[in-house]
Amino acid sequence: MKDKFKVVGINERKIDGRTLVTGSPVFAGDLDLPGMLHVALLTSPVAHARITRLDTSAAEALDGVACVLTHRNTPEMRYTTAGQGHPEPSPYDTRMFDTKVRFIGDRVAAVAADSPAIALRALGLIDAEYEDLGPVLSIDAALAPGAPVIHDEPDALDIWDAEHNIASVVSAIAGDVTAGFDESDVVVETTTETQYAQHAPLEPHVVVSSINPEGRITLVSSTQVPFHVRRIVARLLDVPIHRIRVIKPRLGGGFGVKQEVLIEDVAALMTLRTGRPVRFEFTRSQEFISSRTRHPMRVRVKLGARSDGIVHAIDMEAISNTGAYGAHALTVMSNTGSKTLPLYNKAPHVRFDGKAVYTTMPVAGAYRGYGGTQGCYPLEMAMDEIAERLHIDPVELRSRNHIRAGQTSPIFEELGEGRKGTPQIITSCELDACLQVGAERFDWVRKRAEPRGDGSIRHGVGMSVHMQGSGIPLVDMAAATVAMNDDGSFNLLVGATDLGTGSDTILAQIAAEVLGVPLTRIVVVSSDTDLTPFDTGAYASSTTYVSGWAVQRAAEEVRDRIVAVAATMLETEPEQLVLADSRVSTSDGRSVDLAAIGHRSYYGPDPAQIAATASFVPESSAPPFMAAFTEVAVDVETGRIEVLDFVAAVDCGTAVNPRLAEGQVEGAIANGIGYALTEQMEFTRLGRVKNPDLARYKIPGTMDLPPIRVFLVESYEPTGPMGAKSVAEIGINGPLPAIANAVYHAVGIRLTHPPFTSEKVWRALRAAGVGA
Amino acid sequence: MNLRFTVDGVPTTVVIAAGESLMDVLRRIGKTSVKNGCDRGDCGSCAVLVDGRAVNACLVFAGQVDGTAVGTAEGLAHDGELHPLQSAAVEGGAVQCGFCTPGMLMLAVDLLSRNPEPDEAEVRSALSGSFCRCTGYVKPIEAILAAAGTLLERRS
Ligand code: FES
Ligand code: FES
Numbered sequence: 001m002k003d004k005f006k007v008v009g010i011n012e013r014k015i016d017g018r019t020l021v022t023g024s025p026v027f028a029g030d031l032d033l034p035g036m037l038h039v040a041l042l043t044s045p046v047a048h049a050r051i052t053r054l055d056t057s058a059a060e061a062l063d064g065v066a067c068v069l070t071h072r073n074t075p076e077m078r079y080t081t082a083g084q085g086h087p088e089p090s091p092y093d094t095r096m097f098d099t100k101v102r103f104i105g106d107r108v109a110a111v112a113a114d115s116p117a118i119a120l121r122a123l124g125l126i127d128a129e130y131e132d133l134g135p136v137l138s139i140d141a142a143l144a145p146g147a148p149v150i151h152d153e154p155d156a157l158d159i160w161d162a163e164h165n166i167a168s169v170v171s172a173i174a175g176d177v178t179a180g181f182d183e184s185d186v187v188v189e190t191t192t193e194t195q196y197a198q199h200a201p202l203e204p205h206v207v208v209s210s211i212n213p214e215g216r217i218t219l220v221s222s223t224q225v226p227f228h229v230r231r232i233v234a235r236l237l238d239v240p241i242h243r244i245r246v247i248k249p250r251l252g253g254g255f256g257v258k259q260e261v262l263i264e265d266v267a268a269l270m271t272l273r274t275g276r277p278v279r280f281e282f283t284r285s286q287e288f289i290s291s292r293t294r295h296p297m298r299v300r301v302k303l304g305a306r307s308d309g310i311v312h313a314i315d316m317e318a319i320s321n322t323g324a325y326g327a328h329a330l331t332v333m334s335n336t337g338s339k340t341l342p343l344y345n346k347a348p349h350v351r352f353d354g355k356a357v358y359t360t361m362p363v364a365g366a367y368r369g370y371g372g373t374q375g376c377y378p379l380e381m382a383m384d385e386i387a388e389r390l391h392i393d394p395v396e397l398r399s400r401n402h403i404r405a406g407q408t409s410p411i412f413e414e415l416g417e418g419r420k421g422t423p424q425i426i427t428s429c430e431l432d433a434c435l436q437v438g439a440e441r442f443d444w445v446r447k448r449a450e451p452r453g454d455g456s457i458r459h460g461v462g463m464s465v466h467m468q469g470s471g472i473p474l475v476d477m478a479a480a481t482v483a484m485n486d487d488g489s490f491n492l493l494v495g496a497t498d499l500g501t502g503s504d505t506i507l508a509q510i511a512a513e514v515l516g517v518p519l520t521r522i523v524v525v526s527s528d529t530d531l532t533p534f535d536t537g538a539y540a541s542s543t544t545y546v547s548g549w550a551v552q553r554a555a556e557e558v559r560d561r562i563v564a565v566a567a568t569m570l571e572t573e574p575e576q577l578v579l580a581d582s583r584v585s586t587s588d589g590r591s592v593d594l595a596a597i598g599h600r601s602y603y604g605p606d607p608a609q610i611a612a613t614a615s616f617v618p619e620s621s622a623p624p625f626m627a628a629f630t631e632v633a634v635d636v637e638t639g640r641i642e643v644l645d646f647v648a649a650v651d652c653g654t655a656v657n658p659r660l661a662e663g664q665v666e667g668a669i670a671n672g673i674g675y676a677l678t679e680q681m682e683f684t685r686l687g688r689v690k691n692p693d694l695a696r697y698k699i700p701g702t703m704d705l706p707p708i709r710v711f712l713v714e715s716y717e718p719t720g721p722m723g724a725k726s727v728a729e730i731g732i733n734g735p736l737p738a739i740a741n742a743v744y745h746a747v748g749i750r751l752t753h754p755p756f757t758s759e760k761v762w763r764a765l766r767a768a769g770v771g772a
Numbered sequence: 773m774n775l776r777f778t779v780d781g782v783p784t785t786v787v788i789a790a791g792e793s794l795m796d797v798l799r800r801i802g803k804t805s806v807k808n809g810c811d812r813g814d815c816g817s818c819a820v821l822v823d824g825r826a827v828n829a830c831l832v833f834a835g836q837v838d839g840t841a842v843g844t845a846e847g848l849a850h851d852g853e854l855h856p857l858q859s860a861a862v863e864g865g866a867v868q869c870g871f872c873t874p875g876m877l878m879l880a881v882d883l884l885s886r887n888p889e890p891d892e893a894e895v896r897s898a899l900s901g902s903f904c905r906c907t908g909y910v911k912p913i914e915a916i917l918a919a920a921g922t923l924l925e926r927r928s
Contacts, residue, residue: 017862020870021854023805023845027871030804202809202817202871202905252807252871253905284810500869500906659865663907667868670908694814694903702896702909710910 007512008722011659012519015505016250016498026250028220029206029281036208037066037112039266039280040119042126043290044101044108047135047687048148048360051099051108051128058125059111064118067270068126070109071097074269075236078155082327082365083225083232083259085475085536089418091167091326092157096236096265101130102150102324103360104688105289112270112278135360135687136165139298139321142357150324150358159326167326170333170354172414177302180313180349184304188385191300192378192752194736196321196681198293199367200699203252205291206281209267217268218245224258224497225537230529232261233268244268248527254499255671256366257292259539260327288692292365293681295320295332295356297374303382304349309392309400311383313349314341316375322356323363329356330418332364332371335469338421339372340379342409342623343467344401350411361687366539368668369732372468373675380464380737381750393448394741395439398431398465398627405429417540422473424620428725430651430715431465434627437711438463438649442629452746456637456771459644460746463629464737469621470726471542476618478547479533482511482554483611484562486602488582488594489521490555495535496547497527501728502660503543507551509656510721514555515562516580517594533613541624541726544656548721549616557612565601565610566592622717622725625651626665628734630706632742636771639762641743643673643706648734650710653717653725661727665710668731674700676736680755747771777840779803780847788834794820795829798844805845805874809903816902819875820844826882828901845874848881856926857881860919861912868906876902880916888924892917 019026056068078092097107109126113119134148141147142165151162160166181187207221217239223229226246234241251258267280282291297320304313318336322329337352367373387397403409405426412424439445447461481493492511498504508522515521525531535547559579566584567574569592577584585591601610629647634640648665655661678698682690691697698704710731716723740751749764765771775788775797788797795818798806806829809817813831820829821843848855854862857880861867876899883890883898890898895916896909904912 011865013862014865014867016870017867018854018858020867020873021845021858021861021877022849023803023874025802025804027804027807029808200903200905201869202815202903203807203869204809251869253869255905284812284814500871502868659911663865663868663911666908666910667904667906668908671905693812694810695812699903699905700908701901701903702899702913705909708908708910 005513005722007509007519008656009654012505012509012657014502014660015508015524020250027203027252028208028222028249031208031220033208033210033277036277036279037114037270037274038116038119039270039278040111040116040123041107041286042109042123044104044106046101046130046132047104048133048150049101049130050133051101052131053127053129055127056109059122062118062122062125064114065111065122066274066276067112068109069097069266069269071099077236078157079232079236080327081260081262083228083261083537086231089330090328091159093151093159094325103362105362106324110266112274137359137361137683137687139319139357142359150360165358167322167356167358168330168333170330172337172352172411174410174414175349177313177315177349177351181304184312185307186386186389187302187304188382188389189300189302190378190382190752191298193298194296194374194377194754196293196296196362197675197679198288198681198697199255199257200694201253201255201257204282204284204287205258205263207263207267208277208279209271210277211271211275216243216245217271218247219264219268220247220249221264222251222258223248224254224499224539226497226527226529227495227534228537229261229264233264236265237269237272245530248497251499254538255368256370256539259366260292262291284694285692288681288697289362289689292327293362294367295322295364295374299374299378301378301382303386305386307390309386309390309397311344311347311401314344314347315351316341318354318375320356321359321361321364323359323361325363326356327363327365334415334417335371336375338411338415339468340375341411343403343465345403345407345409346401352415362689368729370729373733376466376733377736381740384741384744394463395435395444399435402431402465403429417472417475422620427622427719428653428715428717429625430713431625431627433713434625434649434651437713438627438629438647441709441711442647444629447631456635458634458636458746459631460634460742461629461631462738462741462745463627464734464741466626466628466730466733467623468541468726468730469623470545471618471621472540473618473621476536476540476542476546477615478535478550479613479615480547480550480554481533481611481613482558483609484558484598484601486598488598489523490515491523491525492551493525493532494547494551495527495532496543497538499538501664502657503538506544506656506660507547510548510551511555513722514552514559517582541729544724545622545720545726546616546618548724550614552721553614553616554612557614558610561610562597565597620719622719624725624727624730626730626734628738630738630742632739632746634743634746636747636765639758639765641677641756641761643739645706647709648731649713650727650730651713651715652727653715653720654723655712656722656724658712661712662710664727665731666708668729669708669735670700670705672732672735673705676739676754676756678755678757773835775834775838777837777842779842780844792834793830794832794834794837797834798829803844803846807871807874816879817872817875819878819902821878821882824885826879845877848877856919856922857916860915860922864911864915864918866907866911866915872902872904876904876912884920884923888920890920
C-alpha cells in the first residue's frame with residue numbers, strides 16, 4: 001500500500017525551511033506597524049486578594065499613554081481562556097480584568113503607550129491596594145476544611161464545587177476493582193507527585209492588532225487556535241465574528257501554551273478604543289508566570305496482576321492543581337486516564353477517579369502530553385514493580401499485556417475529553433514491533449543483565465510503553481480547500497495551524513500525493529480566518545489525522561473534476577483515465593497535462609474554477625504507540641543522574657514525512673528529559689515564582705542530553721489519511737517513567753517526585769542507605 | 773548618539789538611545805532575524821557575530837559595537853544561494869519552528885571559522901548557549917556536521 005506513494009513517506013524539505021533559515025520577518029513579533037502602541041501588563045503582587053483601590057489617573061496623564069485597561073473599563077462577562085471548541089469543556093471562571101486577583105501574576109491593569117519604555121513607566125504610576133484573602137498554595141491547602149474560597153464570584157459557570165475549590169471531577173468504572181484486587185496474585189501501589197513545569201517555547205506569546213477603516217480588526221497572533229481566538233475575542237468584545245480576522249503567521253513553538261487566549265483580547269480592545277495598532281508581547285518572565293503551565297498532579301495507581309503477569313485490575317486516582325483558573329482542568333484530567341488505561345486492556349476491572357482543584361498559583365493548561373504524561377508515570381512504574389515481583393522481564397510483561405489491533409478497552413467509551421468517550425476498536429498497533437525494534441537497537445537484553453557497578457557510579461536501564469490519541473473523535477472538525485491554478489498547480493487552503501511542526505508541509509504532501517504532482521506544485525495558505533476554511537486548530541495531536549483527511553478528501557474531489565475535464569478533452573470516459581505524474585492518461589498512451597487542463601478551466605470552452613472544499617470529523621482517535629528505553633548512570637555520592645542513551649521506537653502509522661516525524665519525537669523526548677531531571681517552577685512561601693527565567697528554570701541544552709535515537713516502525717492505520725496517525729505528543733511521555741525505572745534498576749530506589757535533581761536523589765539514596 | 777558600524781557588510785549609521793541593546797537596535801533597523809527569546813542573555817536566540825565572534829546581542833550595549841562589523845543570519849545567503857549551514861539545516865530537518873535557528877546559525881558560523889572540522893562533542897559545546905525547544909538538537913547537530921563537510925570539500 002505504502003509503496004505506491006510518491007510524495008507521502010518521503011523526506012521532503014519543509015516548505016517554509018528557506019524562509020526560516022534566512023531569518024525572514026515572518027513571526028508576529030516581527031511586525032512593525034506605523035503608529036503602533038506597545039502594551040505593558042501590571043500583574044498582581046499578592047496571591048489572593050480583593051483589589052480595594054486602583055488609581056490609574058497618573059498613568060493615564062503620562063505623555064505617550066494612549067489607553068489603560070482595568071476591571072473598571074473592561075467587559076465583565078466570565079469566560080475561559082482555554083482555546084477549545086464551543087462550548088468549551090472548561091469552567092467560565094475568568095474575567096478580562098477582575099476585582100479579585102487569584103495568583104501572583106494575575107492581570108490587574110494593562111497600559112498601551114507610544115513606546116515600551118513609556119508603557120513601563122506608566123505601570124509604575126498605577127496605585128493599587130489589596131485586601132489579602134489568604135493564599136492557597138497546594139492541593140492539600142485547597143482541600144482543607146475552611147480553606148479560603150478562590151472562586152466565590154456568583155457569575156462563574158460550570159465550576160464543579162466552587163465552595164470547596166474543586167474545578168472539575170471525572171470518574172469512570174469498568175468491572176469491580178475491589179474484587180479484581182482480591183483475585184490478583186500480586187498487587188502494587190505507587191503514588192507520584194509531579195511538579196509545576198512550563199512549556200518555554202522560544203518565542204513568547206505575541207500579538208499585533210490593527211483596525212481598518214471599515215472597522216475590521218486584524219490580529220496577527222502566535223496562536224495554535226486562530227478560529228477559537230476569533231470566536232472568544234468576538235464574544236468578549238461584543239463584536240461580530242465577521243469583523244475579526246485572525247492570522248497565525250510562522251510560530252515559534254507552542255506545545256499547548258498557545259492554545260490559550262491570553263493576550264489577543266487586550267490588544268484587540270485597545271485597538272478598538274484607540275483606533276491604533278497595538279503590540280502585546282509577553283516578557284520571558286511573564287511567559288513563565290502569567291501564561292500557562294503543566295498541571296502538577298498527584299496520582300495514585302494500584303495495579304493487580306495474576307501470576308502470569310496479566311494485569312487484572314487497575315485503580316487510578318488523580319488530583320491536579322489547576323492553579324487560579326480551570327483552563328483545561330476537566331479535559332487534562334480525563335486524558336490522565338483515557339490516554340493511559342486502555343493500554344492494558346486485559347484488565348476487566350478498571351477505575352479512574354480524577355479531581356482538579358483550584359489554588360492561588362499560576363494557571364495550568366494544555367501541555368504536550370496533556371495528562372497522559374502525568375498518568376503514565378506511576379502506571380509504568382507500577383508495571384516495573386509487577387515485573388520485578390513476578391520475575392518477568394519488563395519488556396515481556398508489556399508484551400503480554402498491551403492492547404492489540406482488533407481489540408478495545410471499556411475506557412474508550414467511559415472516558416472522553418471532559419465527557420463520555422467514543423467506543424473504539426484499535427485498527428493498528430505495532431507496539432510489539434516497537435518493543436522488538438527498540439529492545440534490539442538499545443541492546444536491552446545485554447544491558448539489563450550487565451552488572452550495575454558497586455563504586456560511586458551505578459548503571460541501570462529502564463523502559464516504558466505509551467499511547468496517545470489522534471484528535472478528539474466527534475468533536476474536532478477540520479476543513480480544507482483545494483483550487484487549481486492555470487498552470488496546473490494547486491492552492492491548498494487549510495485552517496490547520498503549523499506551530500513549527502511542519503504540518504503545512506505534510507498536508508501539502510498529502511494533497512500532492514492525491515493530485516499526482518510534485519510537492520512544489522502545491523501552494524499552501526494556512527491559518528487565516530479570512531482566507532482559510534475552519535479547523536479546530538493544532539492540539540490533541542489532531543493535525544495529521546484530522547486535517548490530513550480533510551485535505552485528502554478535498555484533493556480527491558478536485559482529482560475527480562480534473563479527470564472529468566480530461567475525459568472531455570480526450571473524448572473518453574473518466575473511468576478509462578489515470579492521473580499521475582502531472583498528466584491524465586488513457587491506457588493506450590494518449591494524455592493531457594495538468595497545465596493544459598488548468599488553462600482550459602480558466603480560459604477554455606465552458607470555463608469553471610476547479611476547486612473543492614471538504615471537511616472531516618473523526619469517528620475514532622487512532623492511538624500512536626511508543627516503546628521507550630533508557631540507560632542512566634547514578635552517582636551515589638552526589639545523587640547526580642546522567643542519562644546515557646535514549647531509544648524510542650514509535651508506531652505513528654504512515655510517517656507522511658519521516659524526517660519531520662522523527663524530529664517531533666526527538667524534540668518531545670528532549671522536553672521530557674528536562675521534565676524528568678531539571679525543570680520545575682519554584683515558589684516562595686507567598687506563592688511567588690522564584691525562577692521565571694531560562695537561567696534558573698533549566699530546560700535542556702546541548703550538553704544536557706544523551707543521544708536520542710528514534711526509530712519509526714512500519715505501520716499502516718486504516719482509519720488515517722494515507723495510513724497516518726499522530727506523532728507530536730507521545731514522545732514527551734517516555735522519559736519520566738523510563739528514567740525512573742532505570743534509576744530503580746541502578747540503585748533500587750523509586751523516585752516519585754520529579755524533577756530528579758541531585759539533591760532529591762541524594763536524599764533518597766541516604767534514606768535508603770545506598771552508597772552511604 | 774550615533775552608532776557607526778557595518779551590518780551584514782553594509783555601512784550603517786543609526787541614532788541610538790543610551791542603554792539601548794544591540795538586539796533592540798538591530799531589530800529596529802529591520803534585522804528581525806535577531807530574535808528576542810529572553811532579553812537577558814539566557815537563550816541565544818539573539819546571537820549575532822561581532823567581528824566574527826558570536827555574542828548575545830541582548831547583552832551588548834549598542835554603543836559598544838561602534839566601528840565593528842556585525843553579522844546576522846540575513847547576511848549568510850549570497851545571490852539567492854543559501855550558505856551551506858543553511859542548506860544543511862533545511863535538508864536535514866534541523867528547522868522546526870525556526871525561532872532559534874538564526875542565532876544557532878551564528879554560533880555555528882563562529883565555530884566553523886575557528887574549527888573547520890569539529891566533532892560532535894565540539895558542536896554540542898559550541899551550541900551550549902543556544903536553546904531549542906523543538907528539535908532536541910539531534911538534527912541541528914547533524915546539519916552542522918554535514919555543512920562542515922561541505923565547506924571543507926569546497927575549499928579543497
Ligand atoms: S534574547 Fe538574547 S540571549 Fe535570549
Ligand atoms: S526549532 Fe523551535 S526553538 Fe529551535
